[in-house]
């Protein structure tokens with residue numbers, strides 16, 4: 001602690017604190033441009049000059065630590081004079097185009113010019129102008145306005161981990177740009193819009209659309225991943241104009257991903273569903289809510305009476321709000337429908353059968369993740385799946401954590417990865433067993449794990465796996481293990497989960513799930529599961545089918561809730577298409593029409609999209625985060641929970657008792673607090689269930705699919721700016737050169753992929769060294785990617801290439 | 805006694821009446837300023853605040869750059885603007901509505917405009933026959949601007965040295 005004076009008042013702060021930090025803490029205004037609390041310090045703009053006693057010249061507050069007895073004046077004539085002069089220099093080259101600049105009204109330069117600038121310019125010479133760059137569909141540049149604070153450059157190197165923007169030239173000739181005419185492709189690139197203090201980098205989708213001062217700001221929660229980033233939704237006359245981050249240091253700090261920032265464009269998609277629609281003679285007819293709801297209930301009841309409770313399958317979006325999830329399962333179970341699920345990407349449920357599934361949380365807080373020593377990620381590509389988890393991982397890596405990846409293909413990481421295991425054929429289970437085996441043999445002094453040995457009799461550990469085992473088993477280190485989206489969507493998902501559990505138990509690590517959607521935990525808590533009710537309580541009777549079995553053998557009727565598009569969202573899209581088009585009745589609760597829904601659905605009920613409804617998401621840490629609606633839903637669309645309330649009431653339930661969505665949440669909270677926590681059968685027992693898998697052969701070619709970053713849900717898929725980015729992949733089968741030559745396939749060929757009796761599709765080939773052998777990597781949920789079945793073993797053939 | 809005499813003389817001479825007629829009498833001989841509206845009109849100051857118009861540059865380009873400062877400054881909140889990028893990449897309004905029923909003709913919008921796009925012309929003769937006509941749309945405002953551009957320019961020129 002040191003004591004010092006600012007503006008003749010006594011303060012104290014820990015040693016090494018910067019003057020500007022103390023000033024911010026004490027709400028003393030110091031102008032600044034280059035300083036940002038989350039970035040490194042360069043002290044290049046000199047706007048923050050303050051007078052310090054005994055120093056011959058004013059000093060930059062952002063780079064000067066406080067010292068014992070220091071006397072600082074932030075508004076003395078000397079300091080003000082310095083600040084005014086710097087301002088005058090900055091304005092020499094800055095254009096006077098505030099009226100057409102999107103930053104106008106929220107510009108740091110504008111604000112500070114008002115306070116520190118002169119009203120008349122003494123500079124009559126010509127101003128500098130810089131050519132604009134096209135850096136992609138998300139960020140608009142106007143480089144003449146740049147004041148060279150280099151915040152954007154530092155963000156690229158320090159946070160995004162990609163040096164995309166840089167400064168070239170010096171002095172008057174300094175320019176910020178991409179090194180080559182390139183686009184900026186980072187998944188968090190949009191944050192430079194907030195960082196740039198002037199209008200040099202602004203949002204392209206918001207370009208010239210509105211003014212900061214006329215926007216209404218509503219706090220909300222981002223709806224695309226399990227991080228639950230805090231955001232503000234800005235609306236103008238009931239229309240969402242933009243989404244910006246809301247600071248929450250324990251979750252998203254000051255950042256959000258581009259997906260959370262720009263997905264709102266999808267809200268204005270032309271295929272918004274505006275009125276309840278019923279299909280009559282293959283024509284969509286507009287109707288009113290009463291008729292539509294009654295028709296839905298009657299149709300479902302007729303099918304249930306005829307075919308029984310298992311004849312209807314309900315797929316609920318993992319991004320539906322907690323209130324929607326809870327009311328949906330309450331309504332469905334009340335009707336006698338037991339097949340309810342939200343785990344759309346999953347295809348293997350073998351370890352859940354006969355026992356409850358664990359709540360899919362992170363297992364630790366995000367701030368703790370940053371301080372873990374060893375982190376094992378299984379089947380996970382956080383950069384695209386949960387960009388802000390990736391940011392925490394990068395921070396952990398910078399602090400020296402060993403990060404180990406077990407993935408079906410090699411990815412580009414923006415941090416140091418200690419080991420990356422990419423088994424051939426996407427067989428993630430084998431390296432995990434190898435690691436387990438190595439751990440067991442390293443630590444044979446742990447007798448209570450002896451039961452594991454028989455399960456590993458066919459496993460031989462590679463040196464790499466032994467090395468990983470050593471990092472994991474170091475003892476008194478903080479270890480975190482995560483099962484990513486690809487592990488959960490894997491054909492061996494259950495086995496992966498059990499082995500990960502065993503590893504976690506063995507290394508005293510936390511085990512976490514990086515789940516799909518924004519509210520997987522919430523869906524679990526509210527009982528959107530075929531065999532678990534609210535609070536995760538196991539149902540003794542009335543168990544239903546899981547998401548995969550619901551479409552594997554077609555059912556007579558389906559309920560799709562929350563914009564679920566099974567043709568994109570399910571693990572087996574081929575089976576999903578078939579099942580839905582063959583079924584007699586499909587009701588879709590969705591903000592959107594369009595796509596295949598118009599073909600298979602019989603009723604479409606318009607519900608509000610995320611900014612239009614209040615609700616709660618539970619993020620991966622288990623935090624209940626409620627938010628309000630920012631704008632009203634378009635047309636006759638209603639918030640999902642209200643529709644479900646009406647349905648429950650129509651079925652004679654007590655639905656109409658809720659007058660506000662908070663009551664739904666509180667009812668669930670009460671249930672959750674009063675049910676016993678879920679107890680799983682012992683690991684040994686559950687391992688028995690996967691025994692046959694452990695001895696499965698490793699050979700053969702396998703398809704591995706992955707949901708690309710901007711194809712994860714119906715809203716993102718409709719956001720034009722995101723679809724236009726370079727991150728939107730083409731429909732290609734990517735193969736290792738060796739595998740390709742084994743089948744005499746070349747880059748320009750087309751390939752036929754087939755699984756007997758299930759699907760067949762032809763698609764162009766891309767040869768890529770990052771794909772391990774025996775793996776065919778295909779992006780799912782793409783337009784035109786419809787014929788792809790689920791992951792796993794396939795046969796491939798060279799398609800005779802007519803165009804070649 | 806003397807007072808009584810004074811009063812008496814005043815009253816028989818109709819003094820009070822004459823005094824009362826003094827103003828009338830004076831005005832009887834003064835030059836008349838009655839304006840025979842509508843045959844005649846009073847002269848207007850170049851600062852007269854009448855019907856609004858949106859101006860164009862001599863080359864026909866719209867002046868307004870959709871900065872929304874007029875919308876922000878308007879104390880009656882009667883201006884509504886939507887903006888977007890136009891086909892040539894410039895910032896333009898896609899909607900510019902003024903509700904003349906709300907407008908208090910303060911002229912703040914004109915003061916706020918950085919490019920002299922929105923102006924209050926000296927037009928004071930206009931009426932609405934149907935509901936909704938009180939909303940001046942961008943098209944109407946531009947048409948008024950086109951029609952009275954010479955007059956508008958002259959008024960601004962006359963007032964220039966005071967601004």
Ligand code: SF4
Nearest residue numbers: 146147149150152196
């Ligand atoms: S573009 Fe913006 S953030 Fe980047 S250096 Fe220029 S002013 Fe700073």
Ligand code: SF4
Nearest residue numbers: 878907908910911913
């Ligand atoms: S004259 Fe005044 S009240 Fe009328 S539009 Fe302009 S600013 Fe608004």
Ligand code: SF4
Nearest residue numbers: 868869871872874917
């Ligand atoms: S009329 Fe003037 S002040 Fe109003 S938006 Fe247009 S340019 Fe801006």
Ligand code: FES
Nearest residue numbers: 034043045046062
């Ligand atoms: S903020 Fe201190 S030098 Fe830029």
